[in-house]
Amino acid sequence: MQGKKNGVAGKLMKDYSHLISVWCIAHKLQLSVMDAVKDVDILHRLEATLKGIYKYYHGSPKRRREVKAVAEVLEADLAHIPDLKEVRWVASQSKALQAIKTNLLVITTHLGEAASRSDVYAGSAKKYLKDLCSSSVLKTMFLLLDILGVIADLSKFFQTEDLLILEVLPKMEAACLRLTSLKYHPGENMQEFLGKYSPDTGYFGDVKLTGPCPEVDFKDKSTQHILDKTIAFLDERFSVFKESPVKDMNLVFNFKTWPLDRETLCVYGMKSLDTILNYFNPIFEQERDNIHTEYQNLKAYMAPYKTMPIYDAYLSLVQTGVPSLRNIVKVVELMLCLSCSTAKCERVFSSLKLLKTRLRSSLTQDNLNSQLQIMVEGPSLAEFKPDLAIEKWLNSTSDGKGRHINGHKFECTKDVNIDECEELLYQTVEK
Structure with missing residues (x-):
């Protein structure tokens, strides 16, 4: 789809050079985190451990009964351990890590008992127990929980309705700043790890650790490396939003970042507006001079709307139809049409799955389309x-x-x- 030569985007751009090809940002976010996991050995080891523990319990009703019995003896609530899915990796990874964190004492107790047996699965239990009782793996797990917390917040924002392309980069930069701050200030989960970890006794809470238990510094090289890799892959995946004409859209139309000084505001965004008009020259060739003049009118018109959401403010402008802004409104409409997420399409697929069940498989296409339209767009x-x-x-x-x-x-x-x-x-x- 996104191939520059033989993909759909590449073939269309041969005939229409002013097209903009943007991958779904929610998918980009997931791919950037998966790139970091594959590139950092300790993260890859942690992911393999999570998948192995899921398969260890999911494939055996007997082991599930045993771990449930251990939880009852320890008077602990047993959280479900989900599988790591390729499509929704961030969400499934967060749930799996949170389940392991909640069930850590229960799972290590059961694995310790299973490792002492003489059956064929004792080796697997011993391996998973060794990983879960390693101070380095536990530290990485709690650090990853803090990282995924930032990524999850960003992912939820990227899946909101009516997301504009000019809102992506500021939000992504804010997430990178939050990740950078984890180098210098421990996150909520890292603080919990540091509070429970005791290198002198070799315990993490009530869990007996195996292997070396050195003093832990959350600012060590491994933490820096994980965070640097995550930020680097985010920058790489979202580099298109730092290139023209996408970055120019943010400068020209994000009125929340416009300067307050009149002299500065007068010249602000003019070069970026020229870049946009040059890129879309086949569309705005005749209105170019009028657009430059009306851009100054737009700056004055949008001043009372600075407290409103950007989408609502520009939607109000388009619906009002101000005569003095009729040319610049065409550029605004273009900006509003640039889609950067397929989250709404995914919601339509989910709605379709709810409508067309195995008991309603004979719905006609017109009937199904009408019901789907009501479900998605109706009140x-x-x-x-x-x-x-x-x-x-x-x-x-x-x-x-x-x-x-x-x-x-x-x-x-x-x-x-x-x-x-x-x-x-x-x-x-x-x-």
């Missing part, structure tokens, strides 16, 4: 007003003679008494 049940729908249903018969309601013929008419119709429908439902 909520609390806001839905049934009057017009009831009137249309009563008058939409194939023969034009009306419907049978409660055993009586309801004649078609343009003037329908909605109260009487609803009463008849309610009586039918009660019967």
Whole structure:
């Protein structure tokens, strides 16, 4: 799809050079974290351990019963350990790490007992126990929980409705700053690790550790390396948002970052506006001079909207149709049309799965499309007003003679008494 030569984007850009190809940012975010995991050995080892523990318990009802019994003896709540999915890696990784953190004492107790047996699975239990009782692995696990917390917040923002392309880079930079701060100030989970870890006794809370238990410095080289790699892959994956004309969209239209000084504001964004107009020259060639003039009017017009969300402010501008901004509005509409996420499409697929179940597999395409459109774009049940729908249903018969309601013929008419119709429908439902 995104190939520069033979992909869909590459083939289209041969004929339309002013197109912009942007990969879904939620997917980009996931790929950047997965790149870091593959590139850092300790993260790759931790991921293999999580997958192995999941398979160890998921493939044996007997072991699940045993670990549940251990949890009851220890009076602990046993959290479900999920599998690591390739599609939703960030979410599944966070849940798996949180489950291991919650169940650490229960799982290590059960693995210790299983490792002492003489069956064929004792070796696997011993290996997983060694990894979970390693101070370096535990430290990495708690650090990764802090990192994934930042990534999860960013991922949720990238999946919001009506996300604009100019909002991506500032939010990504804020996430990188949060990750950088973890080099100098321990996160919530790292603070918990440092509080429970005792190198003198060789314990982490109530869990007996194996192997060396050195003093831990959260600023050590391994922490720096993991954070640097994560930030580097984020920068690499999101580099398109630092290139023209995407970065120029942010400078020209993000009114929340516009300077307050009049002299500075007057010249602010003019070079970036020229870059945008040059890139989309086939579209704005005739209106170029007018757009330059109207951009100054836009700066004054948007001043009262600085407290509003960017999307709502520009949507209001487009819907109002200000005559003095009719040319610059075309550039605004272009900016609003640049999609940077497929989250809404994914939600449509989820809605389709809820609608078309195995018990409703005979729905016609028109019926399915209508129901899907109502489910995705329609009002909520609390806001839905049934009057017009009831009137249309009563008058939409194939023969034009009306419907049978409660055993009586309801004649078609343009003037329908909605109260009487609803009463008849309610009586039918009660019967």
